[in-house]
Amino acid sequence: MIRRLAVAVLALTLAVLVPAAPAAAHNRLTSSVPAEGARLDAVPTEIVLEFAEALNPTYTQLIVTDAAKTRVAVSAPEVDGARARITVTGTPGDNVYTVAYRVVSKDGHPVQGSYAFTVGAGAPAAAPTTAAAAAPPATTGSAPTGPTALIAIAIAIAAVVVAGGAVAFWLSRRRRPAV
Structure with missing residues (x-):
């Protein structure tokens, strides 16, 4: 049970965080x-x-x-x-x-x-x-920083927590015998 939950949370964490990586490839x-x-x-x-x-x-x-x-x-x-x-x-x-x-x-x-x-x-x-100064400064391909990065991280963490909670709830409901 705990092993399945850990694997599910790890998979969800990767699913949420990995797609964000290409955003830095400008x-x-x-x-x-x-x-x-x-x-x-x-x-x-x-x-x-x-x-x-x-x-x-x-x-x-x-x-x-x-x-x-x-x-x-x-x-x-x-x-x-x-x-x-x-x-x-x-x-x-x-x-x-x-x-x-x-x-x-x-x-x-x-x-x-x-x-x-x-x-x-x-x-x-x-x-x-x-x-x-006549032209705007160069935009680099670096990842977002400051408030934008913090918001993105907070959203990713919240998504992982919600997904982990949903998986735990689903697993606990599966184990209960039908009444």
């Missing part, structure tokens, strides 16, 4: 050309970002801005699997440029981030900080 930027922090002699004709998972072309956005937060003219993103490519169509000069991206993971979670590179002498020393 898409992420794995490489870029030009690379983050690169110093180039001339403005690149194209910018390529490679991600860990395949991209949905409908929900892939790439924006390039200069140190003054002015958008640089670029083509619409061309998506091929996990790679997104844009062509620089304008004629920007020496500056610090920020590439901001927003993509949607397979699980539907939006991921966004940005990085900067410099062309020529770049902009004044204060500009990189301003340019980096």
Whole structure:
């Protein structure tokens, strides 16, 4: 009786906690050309970002801005699997440029981030900080933290306790002789 109950509670615990693991597997930027922090002699004709998972072309956005937060003219993103490519169509000069991206993971979670590179002498020393602030911070693929994580843990524990109680009740009802 106790062994069955323990096995049932363990199985329910695994059933509740294991499916939550893939939520941490959000898409992420794995490489870029030009690379983050690169110093180039001339403005690149194209910018390529490679991600860990395949991209949905409908929900892939790439924006390039200069140190003054002015958008640089670029083509619409061309998506091929996990790679997104844009062509620089304008004629920007020496500056610090920020590439901001927003993509949607397979699980539907939006991921966004940005990085900067410099062309020529770049902009004044204060500009990189301003340019980096032009795009929202990167969203990592880490598990939720803070109140969200505590609520998820509390719900999982409550589900295990309720399921364990239901199994114990069911097992105790099975053992009683019919009246």
